[in-house]
Amino acid sequence: MIHWNHGATELLGYDASEMIGRNIDILYPEDELKKARWIKMQTLLYGSYRDQIRKQTKEGKVIYTDVSASVLRDEKNRIVGITRYSQDITQKKEIEEALLEQTKKLNFQAYHDPLTQLPNRTLFNDRLQQTIVYAQRHQESFGVFFIDLDNFKQINDTLGHYMGDEVLKIVAKRLIKCVREEDTLSRLGGDEFTLLVHELATPESAAKVAEKIMDAMKEPIVIDHQTLHVTVSIGISLYPRDAINMHDLLKYADIAMYKAKEEGRNNYQFYSSKMMNIALKKATMEKELRRAIEENELLVYYQPQIDARNRSLVGVEALVRWDHPEKGLVPPDAFIPLAEETGLIKDLDHYVMCQAMSDMVEWQQMGLAPGILSLNLSISQLMKNDFFFKLQKTLLETGFKVKWLTFEITENQVMLNPKRSIKKLTMLNQMGVKISIDDFGTGYSSLAYLKRFPVDKLKIDKSFIHDLPYNAEDCAITNAVIALAESLQLEIIAEGVEQRDQVRYLLEQGCYIIQGYHYSRPLPKKEMTEYLQR
């Protein structure tokens, strides 16, 4: 250094006496020395040069500078040195960097799901489109997977959104481990994930990926000491076998996923053209079911529940039927699963509740004695915040008394979240409503829970009644359920009773309340009125 001015002192903290005679390198942080030499060489080569470089002040602070360097010549035009003018641009640089960071962040947000940090639909579609172009050019095949969590709606409804979100985050982490870096896993929203897997030469290799995903889900998920078993249903479409455009590949994978749900969930399915027809039928049915609820196409049938000791009526179960304008009477098994899947079950069950309560009151006002009303209650209806409000409102509007009411809830639904169910069922119980566990024996309720449930009745599932009294296993299960009910001092009721022998056997074992075709099929209101008048 041969000259050092006042401005340099202000910028870098050293004064002229400290700098003159020293190597300029002390002004640069270690990692900028290479660049400093580059600037020097360019200046010598071209006579002048301008660039940005970081410098280090006397106090050790790193600053950004804009440097204009030019060669210094003597009177004989020989290069004797370099002059440098430096300007502090630290503040400008910091603003630029913050802006860059912000842009990166906004860019990430625009293309990623905030919960799982996975690519979102926009980015997935973009990558899928690019993959199609590449695959067309290079004659490659690939797969689109539609992955949907099983029963996620119930997890959300029963355990709350916090738990639902945690489950989604854990599932996303497990899924990402099943795929290669070049594949794209995205979250479309809710519990839906899509996966783009490159270079899938055969359906067998796609099946391997699907199996890997299902294996990854086998380990239980533990959140806040709660253990959950989460499974997924997967639909797969293959390029070019099934479709060659983005829209169809996604649609077909989605249709195949619905097929996997129908096949009992926790499995994967490849798209086939047959599925397309089924999916179309289902979409039509959902639309029609919405209309049916709005336009009162639903009918409530009543099935008598009989005390077999004296053949007297103790109550009725309300069972919904759909009076379809073209198809005629549609049984609930054909639409209840769809209603549950789409959330329509809440409206449907509310409709049945209003109708049945007003029919019951009408019968009582006619001097008839329909006994207790049993209503099927879905867990999503029970977990709704406005459920109790709606129940109270319907009781008031119809004049129906709570002491005449039993809610039937299936064992499997209650066991989805036993703790929350206990809380809600206790509230019902405190109102004076009776609770019956439906389809008992088909689920997996533990005795410990059963003791804590505010339950009044157990309803033996009809699958155990069907082969009574000739099937030893069914007899053993039926006897065990009856003994359990006795020891817990619960009422017991058998459903699906069709034969005299079954009635005799049940009476011998101590089960007196019976529902089934042996006494009566479910009856429309008019026939039920006649039944009551007999």
Ligand SMILES: Nc1nc2c(ncn2[C@@H]2O[C@H](COP(=O)(O)O[C@H]3[C@@H](O)[C@H](n4cnc5c(=O)[nH]c(N)nc54)O[C@@H]3COP(=O)(O)O)[C@@H](O)[C@H]2O)c(=O)[nH]1
């Ligand atoms: N959430 C709601 N679920 C409902 C409602 N209405 C019905 N359902 C559920 O749909 C399933 C099928 O119901 P359904 O076709 O009405 O069948 C019921 C009876 O008809 C049938 N049954 C009665 N006796 C016999 C018999 O002797 N043999 C025989 N094969 N079937 C018989 O059993 C069904 C009674 O079911 P359950 O509720 O378990 O007592 C069924 O799961 C209904 O629960 C609704 O409004 N909401």
